[in-house]
Amino acid sequence: MGRIKKKGTAGAAKNFITRTRAVKKLQISLPDFRRLCIFKGIYPREPRNKKKVSKSSTASTTFYYTKDIQYLLHEPLLNKFRDHKALAKKIGRALGRGEAGDAARLEKNLTPKMTLDHIIKERYPTFVDALRDLDDALSMLFLFANLPSTSAVPPKTIALCQRLCLEFEHYLIISHSLKKSFLSIKGIYYQATIQGQDILWLVPYKFVQNITGDIDFRIMGTFVEFYTTLLGFINFRLYTSVGLVYPPKFNAGSDERGGELAAFILEGKGLDSAQTVVNDAVNANGHVPKAITSAAAQAEADKLAELPAPEEETEDSTALVAANGEEESTETIDTFEVTGQDADVLPQPQATGVETSTLFSPFTIYLSRETPRQPLEFLLKAFGCKRVGWDSILGDGAFTTNELDPAITHQIVDRPPLPRESLPAVPDAAPATAGEGADAKPAVGWPRSTVPGRTYVQPQWVWDCVNQGKLQRPDLYSPGATLPPHLSPWVKPKKGQYDPTAPLAEQELEGEAEEFEEEEEQIENGQEAEESEHEKAAPLKLNGKRKSLDVLLDREGSIEPGEGMDVAGSVSESEDEDEGEALTPDEEFDGFSEESESEVSETEEVRLQHQRELEAEARGVPVESLNGNVQPKSKTAEARKKFAKKRREEAEEKERLKMMLPQKKRKLLNRIEYGANKRDKESELLRKKRRKIESVKGGK
Known part of the structure; x- marks a missing residue:
């Protein structure tokens, strides 16, 4: 018979240790234990069975791997923590004796220095x-x-x-x-x-x-x-x-x-400017240099600087190309177009690092006071702009603080153009010195005036240019204009989802535009309001009782010639019997009112319309031909019916194919279709909202 193992000495109980036992084993305080775990990257673990690990205890406990705690026993920081604890005791003892100078000396000279x-x-x-x-x-x-x-x-x-x-x-x-x-x-x-x-x-x-x-x-x-x-x-x-x-x-x-x-x-080792090293490497090699040691950076930069730039072309080569009739190479990037509706969407090639790194290099950009200077300065300089200016009130380091500098090509503003009457008065200019001249005028820029030849854009233009990898149209970002949607560059729309950047005609389903036009026409003509009123069918009052209009219409339509008042057991009598009420002779007829006359005229029109429908059915001609006002059918209505019929046939065919699948696969397909239908409904709702917005803008 083998030795009986003691409970809690093997298996999961041995692989995990509680936080209390770990602190006691390391002989440090709980705050120091937390700091040590953060430094070393050790985190609590969740065992599969807490009862086996905690020896049938159901209390909420934090567990760690036993091997991780064993690994911490040899950490050099433990000695620093213990030295700090001993120093704290000495300082506390000195303060208890009233020796503040000794306590300050101990803290200054004996505080352990920890390095990570x-x-x-x-x-x-x-x-x-x-x-x-x-x-x-x-x-x-x-x-x-x-x-x-x-x-x-x-x-x-x-x-x-x-x-x-x-x-x-x-x-x-x-x-x-x-x-x-x-x-x-x-x-x-x-x-x-x-x-x-x-x-x-x-x-x-x-x-x-x-x-x-x-x-x-x-x-x-x-x-x-x-x-x-x-x-x-x-x-x-x-x-x-x-x-x-x-x-x-x-x-x-x-x-x-x-x-x-x-x-x-910034300074480079052995160079006047480290920026020269990187720029030479970028221009000669076509990409940002890889990580190399500082000693090799100088030699590598010298070699690359001596190489001729591949972009430079001689006059002879240009003339040869023109003579042969060959087209010059363009800087545009090829794109992969979708060939079919169900074809895969291929990832589009992105701009190279050289193109995006020099995106704003030809411009001199001025930041207005209301714009966020720090992120704009960082973005513009990271993408090639060397000349960024702003007002002196925003801080030091601007290329220029003069808003009317003629070298400025773009100005970023975040205020809409306001009428001159609503702007505050211009402060008086400071007295001119002898060198400036007496005719000096105060420099007044945006929003009171604009500089000819300068482009004014909103801050979002910088972010959209960076994310798209190319310069966007500045007129879309002019001051006071409604900006395009600012979308996350890391979220790409999947197949079937709504894409705000794509045109609406490329995303909508077949017949969706016709359905929207039909709904708009119904709203304009007031058909929906009439249908809702007809469905509600406000009760009418006849002979002191309320009856539904549908009941009256059904009754009038069911009367044949030769019948009429000979029918026994009318609807009103049955209702009176159900309610348990009896009509007195005085209540049977109370005279004709204007409401009753209008109601009679409406019922008469309905009866005549029913009579016309019966005559048209007997002759085999449409009802409109009898009235003399034949209206041609709407093309959108015909297209909508055609597309609805096509969708219905596709749904029926899909149901027939689904019945051929086993039950397990059919359930899986139902779950897939549920998610796809939910996504399609959300996309359709977003497209409908966008179509309404575009129709309103088009109307304006």
């Missing part, structure tokens, strides 16, 4: 692994960079987050790694591609943040401490890969004046 460098190397063996985990880090750091300083969020942490985020933005500008951006309710989403890895993060808007008391900033501060170390390593690697000196020089005076990106001065 070894943890970064353990969790991310390669640089690509660190890039894959950069999404949450950037979102958290950009959030803390926009928070106000409080007791829970110290100013040093905010300044560190701002510096790291701006350094990362500078690399994206230099390398042209930014690809897409989207304005949402939560904030601004950005996507960059670095060494083949797509990184998506969220940046909040520059609003005043209201910090509530239900946020645990201790946990978030632990994540920020880890993420700042991670982003510092990544920035160092990215800067050195393109031959930049890290960290870049920081101008504190410019930062105090709101310079932000302009407060950093």
